[in-house]
Amino acid sequence: MNSLQIFEQIKAKQSFLCIGLDSDINKIPQHLRKQKYPLFEFNKQIIDATVKYCISYKTNTAFYEACGEAGLNQLAMTVNYLKSHYPEIFLIADAKRGDIGNTSQMYAHAFFEKMKFDAITLSPYMGEDTAKPFLSFAGKWIILLALTSNVSADDFQMIKTENGRMIYEEVIERSKNWGNADSTMYVAGATKAEMLATIRKIIPQHFLLIPGIGAQGGNLANVAKYGMNDICGLIVNSSRAIIFADDNTNFATAAAFAAKTLQHEMAELLAEKRII
Amino acid sequence: MNSLQIFEQIKAKQSFLCIGLDSDINKIPQHLRKQKYPLFEFNKQIIDATVKYCISYKTNTAFYEACGEAGLNQLAMTVNYLKSHYPEIFLIADAKRGDIGNTSQMYAHAFFEKMKFDAITLSPYMGEDTAKPFLSFAGKWIILLALTSNVSADDFQMIKTENGRMIYEEVIERSKNWGNADSTMYVAGATKAEMLATIRKIIPQHFLLIPGIGAQGGNLANVAKYGMNDICGLIVNSSRAIIFADDNTNFATAAAFAAKTLQHEMAELLAEKRII
Numbered sequence: 001m002n003s004l005q006i007f008e009q010i011k012a013k014q015s016f017l018c019i020g021l022d023s024d025i026n027k028i029p030q031h032l033r034k035q036k037y038p039l040f041e042f043n044k045q046i047i048d049a050t051v052k053y054c055i056s057y058k059t060n061t062a063f064y065e066a067c068g069e070a071g072l073n074q075l076a077m078t079v080n081y082l083k084s085h086y087p088e089i090f091l092i093a094d095a096k097r098g099d100i101g102n103t104s105q106m107y108a109h110a111f112f113e114k115m116k117f118d119a120i121t122l123s124p125y126m127g128e129d130t131a132k133p134f135l136s137f138a139g140k141w142i143i144l145l146a147l148t149s150n151v152s153a154d155d156f157q158m159i160k161t162e163n164g165r166m167i168y169e170e171v172i173e174r175s176k177n178w179g180n181a182d183s184t185m186y187v188a189g190a191t192k193a194e195m196l197a198t199i200r201k202i203i204p205q206h207f208l209l210i211p212g213i214g215a216q217g218g219n220l221a222n223v224a225k226y227g228m229n230d231i232c233g234l235i236v237n238s239s240r241a242i243i244f245a246d247d248n249t250n251f252a253t254a255a256a257f258a259a260k261t262l263q264h265e266m267a268e269l270l271a272e273k274r275i276i
Numbered sequence: 277m278n279s280l281q282i283f284e285q286i287k288a289k290q291s292f293l294c295i296g297l298d299s300d301i302n303k304i305p306q307h308l309r310k311q312k313y314p315l316f317e318f319n320k321q322i323i324d325a326t327v328k329y330c331i332s333y334k335t336n337t338a339f340y341e342a343c344g345e346a347g348l349n350q351l352a353m354t355v356n357y358l359k360s361h362y363p364e365i366f367l368i369a370d371a372k373r374g375d376i377g378n379t380s381q382m383y384a385h386a387f388f389e390k391m392k393f394d395a396i397t398l399s400p401y402m403g404e405d406t407a408k409p410f411l412s413f414a415g416k417w418i419i420l421l422a423l424t425s426n427v428s429a430d431d432f433q434m435i436k437t438e439n440g441r442m443i444y445e446e447v448i449e450r451s452k453n454w455g456n457a458d459s460t461m462y463v464a465g466a467t468k469a470e471m472l473a474t475i476r477k478i479i480p481q482h483f484l485l486i487p488g489i490g491a492q493g494g495n496l497a498n499v500a501k502y503g504m505n506d507i508c509g510l511i512v513n514s515s516r517a518i519i520f521a522d523d524n525t526n527f528a529t530a531a532a533f534a535a536k537t538l539q540h541e542m543a544e545l546l547a548e549k550r551i552i
Contacts, residue, residue, distance in 0.1 A: 062382040069345040096375050098399050100426040106342040123374050123399040127428030150376040152403030162436040
């Protein structure tokens, strides 16, 4: 999938929403926990109810690994379900991996070949070695952590370098030519929307994956104001505020309502910017 | 396990060797690949042959994830085998995770409770949130990436900050009080042995996990010269040079020989420093 194909989907659905399937076994509705494949059943119902409002799903691998082999199996089942029923969806493995070349090669095989993810999130700390093996897969994407939305993101990302830039800017500046705007995105948190303007000066064309809407408190209008480019250039994620909108048998309908509300807001922002 | 218990083992075995079970399904001997549990069978034979020469094993999770659920299952089998037969061994999940609090909580559960690892490697990029949930487990360890041994480590780790320090120094300086010398280690590559002196000025007491011996070309004597403290303070890892020392039915004996050679060198260095 390339950036224009993602843009086509954004226009078709009037949405740049990604839904995070952070499917915590301890938080999914009680009535599903007794099933053979509780995480998959939960995901399937969430997906069917929300797919018309979003262009992407992001599975946080931690929540599946926490359930051992059974969890990994249900992650694979979720990927297969999405890819066979909704092939247009941009599917992100939120794995935050980052290792040396031979190890990255193994991860690339696991996430891009064994499972059919379109993209994987990576930590940049170990440098270009981390990214290279993933970039050799045509049509697949790396999404590098740049400016995250968590409280302690400032610990290192905001350290000022000797040339006056912040570390997150250096990460983007130094990595932007490892691949290109059709193979590389960056994580940039919604909780720091003003900094998206700084980021846009370094990478006007790249897509940004924006976490921090919803449970983490980011503001969508500000994200659009500072981050949107002429092909939208944004994929905004919401996880808990959608998938755990309700905790009983009504959970999928509640999730659909929460997703639809965000999609409407996104449609307005896209119209304001004359993108649709 | 605390640092003194690790030191006891170092004295008993006259070794500070960690063996990396980077058990690549494409590199293990042909005759094992047809078995039901090839990675586990390989690991078991390697462990039985080498355990008297090392104090620690490190499983690189990528190599298991690359084999899907079957791989994860064999990782769990390896952990169980080690913990039931050799409980004194310090067992590291080389996972290089790093995510926000609720996700780290899931990983901590997966690696420390579901599987009984003693330690996990973490990327520091997202800051203290990443580490906190792991640090609430008494007797368990985090091992933060500081100075890695790969070629592109310099991309970000060597960026100079406005106060004249390198990023890897900032990482250590800012994180050293998240936990303490009984809960936190740092990855510091053998390929940059001189920098261990700089690191020792910031954290004289902490253990360092040193990759880069063997296939990556680091020098053990230099590592000891610059990095050793009064309780050794070093766990030096070798992976490929040991586990793939031979690729036929003789692989375990060849691995034992390679491990024994390193252990002898380590015993000499420990004696030189009057630690044993």
